[in-house]
Amino acid sequence: MCSGRVDLAFLIRALAHGADGVIIGGCWLGECHYVTEGNYDALANMHLGKKMLEHIGLKPERLRIEWISASEGTRFAEIMTDFSNEIRDLGPLGEIEGLDADALKAGLESVGKMVPQLKILAREKLQVQVKSEEAYTKLFENEKTIQLLDDFLADPASVAEDLPAYYIDPELCVGCQICLNKCPIQGIDGGKKTIHVIDQDVCTHCGTCFHACPPRIGAVRRITNEPIPPPIPEEERAIVKKKKPAKQP
Ligand code: SF4
Ligand code: SF4
Numbered sequence: 001m002c003s004g005r006v007d008l009a010f011l012i013r014a015l016a017h018g019a020d021g022v023i024i025g026g027c028w029l030g031e032c033h034y035v036t037e038g039n040y041d042a043l044a045n046m047h048l049g050k051k052m053l054e055h056i057g058l059k060p061e062r063l064r065i066e067w068i069s070a071s072e073g074t075r076f077a078e079i080m081t082d083f084s085n086e087i088r089d090l091g092p093l094g095e096i097e098g099l100d101a102d103a104l105k106a107g108l109e110s111v112g113k114m115v116p117q118l119k120i121l122a123r124e125k126l127q128v129q130v131k132s133e134e135a136y137t138k139l140f141e142n143e144k145t146i147q148l149l150d151d152f153l154a155d156p157a158s159v160a161e162d163l164p165a166y167y168i169d170p171e172l173c174v175g176c177q178i179c180l181n182k183c184p185i186q187g188i189d190g191g192k193k194t195i196h197v198i199d200q201d202v203c204t205h206c207g208t209c210f211h212a213c214p215p216r217i218g219a220v221r222r223i224t225n226e227p228i229p230p231p232i233p234e235e236e237r238a239i240v241k242k243k244k245p246a247k248q249p
Helices: 008-016 038-055 073-090 101-125 133-141 143-154 156-160 178-182 208-212
Strands: 022-026 063-067 165-168 220-223
Touching: 008 022, 008 038, 008 101, 022 038, 022 073, 038 063, 038 101, 038 133, 038 143, 063 073, 101 143, 101 156, 133 143, 143 156, 165 208, 178 208, 208 220
Parallel strands: 022 063
Antiparallel strands: 165 220
């Protein structure tokens, strides 16, 4: 799997399922096998993942990224041994950090829910002009970035206000419920054969519904720099199939 495919959610999920640390091995920067340079995405995810871990009181050293090409077997073995030793020294997740099982579970769940929105925040506000390891280090060590991420992790809604909003076009929604089932915070009101409506008071602007709505339908609109239309009244949300006009004899 391309290292760029290792989603932030996978990192958190691995820890929630009992891993004491996670290492990502990616191809060397600048040697991506595709045109996507996914290893830079993996690098950004690693920076974000470490911030999330710190936020819930876990040692950021429990996450690591290393560049290893397919031909570097010895390097791979050395790095894995080193990482295993480091994690063994740190001990079970949460123990050295003084987190009991409940606090650990609650912390991982809370940051896990922030992942979709954090990805949007990173896409909108944390980009480098020319990709390089130094540029990412500089970006994530920048005071403004640290403040932005601290503010986000403390209160995602405070940062969400600056992000694009999402709106379901009542003319296009077919009530398939896909977005409703994918929204990480149950922020969409709807049901079978019902026009769905986003609860703008709780929406965290994560954009999951935008990507979830099938492209052939495209009912979720991304809104920037314009007011969000008011929700369609409840009594008008039922989707009634229009009858085909009867054929003339
Ligand atoms: S309504 Fe859409 S944008 Fe808002 S939190 Fe749910 S999935 Fe994310
Ligand atoms: S995925 Fe699209 S069509 Fe389906 S309920 Fe959501 S907005 Fe409507």
